[in-house]
Amino acid sequence: MTKSTVVEEVSISRESFVFGNRIPKEYFIVLGTGESDSCGYPNAFDEALKKGGGGVDKSGLVVSNFITYSSIIPKEAFRVEVPNKFVHGQVVESIMAVQYCKKGERATAGLLIVHLHKKKSGEKIGGLVLEFHGHEDLDKAKELLMGRMDEMIKIRYGDLPKSDQPYVKDFELYLDSIVPEKNHGAAVAALCYTSYEYPRV
Secondary structure (H helix, E strand, C coil): CCCCCCCCCCCCCCCCCCECCCEEEEEEEEEEEEEECCCHHHHHHHHHHHHHCCCHHHHHHHHCEEEECCCEEECCCEECCCCCCCCCCCEEEEEEEEEEEECCCCEEEEEEEEEEEECCCCCEEEEEEEEEEECCCHHHHHHHHHHHHHHHHHHHHCCCCHHHCEEEEEEEEEEEEECCCCCEEEEEEEEEEEEEECCEC
16 A cells, blocks of 8 residues: 655745756857777767867867757757866766767768747747767768758647748758778767756746
8 A cells, every 4th residue: 555645845944046947058069080099988089079179279078077968959049169168077968979980980970950930920949959870971961860850840840730830940060970090980979058047936
């Protein structure tokens, strides 16, 4: 027999604030490839991050902790340049595609970012991101990403009245690929959030 439990709200005497779910605000793009004789992760992966983040001057990405998101961009979000400084051990939350491969194979990773607006009013809805990781070349990867876009939109918005359904105003495509000469290779494409809005409840 299972007993139901009632949880009473506890009053807290200290000053505090209640916030709703945070909304990602600014993001930057990382796109790069790397290779290593020792391993795919972390070494080839870290080399890809260094290249994708701007090289030695911005290699703080390789001392960051990554948390991955699903594929939704808020309408308030916008792109910025890769930050110049990173704190060792900081958390970077991202939408990321990663592919590893062995010497002589191909690794390809990419992102297709689509910006959606309402058909009737033109109001901005937000963005969706399609991730790609595989062993195809760049042309095939682009074909596969573009072919998945319509279904991704239909799954999320297909049940809405026609007047409220979105259209793709524009899109961004980021793809990179490598056939490593060393034993291991990695391709990385990531949208990384760097600031957030916290709405008060």
